[in-house]
Amino acid sequence: METRSFAPVRTAAYRRLLAVFAALSAVLWAVTTGPSATAMAADDGLRSLFGSENREIRTPERVVAVTFNAAWNDAGLDPVLDELARRHAPATFFLTGDFADRHPEVVRRIATAGHGLGNHSYSHPYFADLTAAGRREEVGAADRALRTAGAGAALTPYFRFPYSETRPEHITEVNALGFADIEFTTDTNGWMGTEGGMTVDRAVGRALDALRPGAIIQMHIGAPEGRTEVLDAQALPRILEAIGTRGYRVIDLRTLLTTPPAPGTR
Template sequence: MAAAVFAVLWAVHAGGPAAPAKAATPRIAAANGQGLRALFGSENRVFHSHEPIVAVTFNAAWNDAGLDRILGELDRWHAPATFFLTGDFADRHPEVVKRIAAAGHGLGNHSYSHPYFSDLTASERKREVQAADWSLRAAGAGAALTPFFRFPYSETTPAHIREVNCLGFADIEFTTDTNGWKGTEGGMTVDRAVSRAVEALRPGAILQMHLGAPNNRTEVIDAQALPQILEAFTARGYRVIDLRTLLTSQGRPAPTSR
């Protein structure tokens, strides 16, 4: 019941999912559930599809050093994305929230302060999720706001997922991370980031990248790798889809695995 109520409230608030004009809706494998409810009870690292489609996502908790290039490349390739922002990031960068929304991409919840959820009490975890939601709304997320949550450090447990679901959010994790956030000082290169993305490519894959870089670095390998990644996906016959189509299509998550 709570999920159904939240789905209605979210649809009224957001006015329905807003995707870039050239993003087509995929045919996603039908299941017993529909929309948001079908995503509950799972960490959703992939989604079922018989088509060569993939989702691209970005996390943001540090700075916005890669924003211009990332938004520019997504626009050039007509590729929708979902950006999972912390509430703290939204408070510090409300203009980024507005730019992402204006570009037609989705905005997801990545907690307020990016803590390890296992170190928190249930009430503290609830506050982390709700505070981030409030910050995104206050920053101007508007119709771009989704009922999607991504755990900090991708640290999930069935119990914590249930808590998030009870708050009206589906957990959306990822199939692979490019690891571009590590930077050259962490041994990463653009080529390695691209290789990680391509090696994980499969129907229903969810790619995680990062909008900025830690420690006030301005080098954002994911921003540099994005055009090559999108080109490689296209060359292999894959199309980038908007995760918000899972809310309006009969779909279900694929079995989760790490």
């Protein structure tokens, strides 16, 4: 895979123009390929992800995915969105339903910026402590909250378990609701903050130590009450720079819906 140079996006108007162009391109593609072909490709791609916690993209290509979780608040969102735009890098944001209810404008900002939105449960509980009905309600309530907040076409059929606490039977339940579980290869642990012994250098190091074809990097926006620093927002420019320098490309996880993994890939 080629190394890309990232040119800065100079104005907010230019970013909006890019988003409009992307939306028009998607509509044109759907029209020219036909709705049945589009739906079949998306269905095949989604089902290829079922039955697994998907901690890596199954590909030999030098591509990685960048993801963010959010449950507390939107601290750090501005620099994250600005850096992603400057680098022309897509990301997927896994939001809790409670977050979407409290910050609907953030849901719309992420969608307008062209990024994907995923389901991270409604209240971020330990799923093992819930009944099957309780787990279904957590997924369904979060989905409703994201839709009500205005996620629109940015909403993906992807779910990420709170605390990355996965069990095969819980993955099966989520799949039955129409969601693929997307976890991560590595977490930068930036969410721990300096109080938890983390630094920007350590967050960057954790991301780059896991860099390999198909890696999924997890970061966070937001900060718990009483804290304002968001180490992942500070680490992101260095992580994206190193990804490009090392010959990798950041891809949109939504492409997995129309390009299922090839047989024999991991």
